[in-house]
Amino acid sequence: MELATQRTGVSPTEMRSTLARFATGVVVLTVGGEHIHGMTANAFSSVSLDPPLVLCCVARTATMHRAITAAGHFATSVLRADQEPRARHFASRARPAGRAQFDTVDWAPGPHTGAPVFTDSLAWVECALDGVHEAGDHSVFIGRVLGSGRGTGAAGLLFFDGAYGQVDTSEGRR
Numbered sequence: 001m002e003l004a005t006q007r008t009g010v011s012p013t014e015m016r017s018t019l020a021r022f023a024t025g026v027v028v029l030t031v032g033g034e035h036i037h038g039m040t041a042n043a044f045s046s047v048s049l050d051p052p053l054v055l056c057c058v059a060r061t062a063t064m065h066r067a068i069t070a071a072g073h074f075a076t077s078v079l080r081a082d083q084e085p086r087a088r089h090f091a092s093r094a095r096p097a098g099r100a101q102f103d104t105v106d107w108a109p110g111p112h113t114g115a116p117v118f119t120d121s122l123a124w125v126e127c128a129l130d131g132v133h134e135a136g137d138h139s140v141f142i143g144r145v146l147g148s149g150r151g152t153g154a155a156g157l158l159f160f161d162g163a164y165g166q167v168d169t170s171e172g173r174r
Contacts, residue, residue: 023160027076028090029056030107031067032114036099039064040091042159043138044076052145054125057138068129068141075115076143078123081155081166086118112146123150 010018024042031037043057056076058065068074079087086105095101107116110126117124127143134140154170 020161023158023165026079026087026157026159026164027056028079028086028118029058029064029068030075030077030116031064031071031073032075032109032116033071035067035070036102036116037063037067037097038090038101038116040087041076047142052148053130054127054143054145056141056143057135058141059138060134061137065139069132071113071115072129073113073115073127074129074141074143075110075113075117075124075126077116077118077121079118079157080120080122080151080153081157081168083121083157084164087157087159087164110147117149119151121151122153122156124148 025044027041027044029039029041029044039058039062041056041058045055047053047055054076056074058068089095089104090101102116106119108119109115110117110124112126113128115126117126125143125148126146128146129141130144131142132139133142155166155168158165158167
């Protein structure tokens with residue numbers, strides 16, 4: 001299989017505008033220890049059930065990129081519909097650095113990595129870094145799931161067309 005290596009006629013602005021029409025869940029990626037950091041993301045996905053693998057995509061210029069690379073692990077907390085302020089906080093460049101950025105949230109260090117896991121999230125996973133693949137201006141981090149859990153709630157936070165929204169399954173599965 002030959003991979004495309006030539007630039008296309010699609011500009012970054014057009015790419016962002018087009019893919020904004022794809023609804024995604026919202027998570028906060030975290031790293032613990034010496035490089036403690038959090039970052040809102042929507043480029044997160046399951047890769048494999050056996051072995052359990054997930055992926056997240058992070059800009060190579062982001063602080064989170066350096067944090068994951070240095071720590072060799074990360075955690076992901078899946079946000080509830082009412083946690084839009086938290087998503088905005090961890091997306092803001094104005095938030096404090098280091099441990100202080102977590103002062104406004106309830107969290108516990110993950111038992112496998114020490115990365116912050118939000119105690120009130122819909123779900124969480126802790127991962128050991130299993131692989132890194134360069135992809136344009138981002139890296140795709142593959143995480144081997146070391147532990148996971150589910151919180152309570154039936155409404156998840158979504159991101160669609162530049163705005164936050166929600167999906168609620170409390171009336172039963174669709």
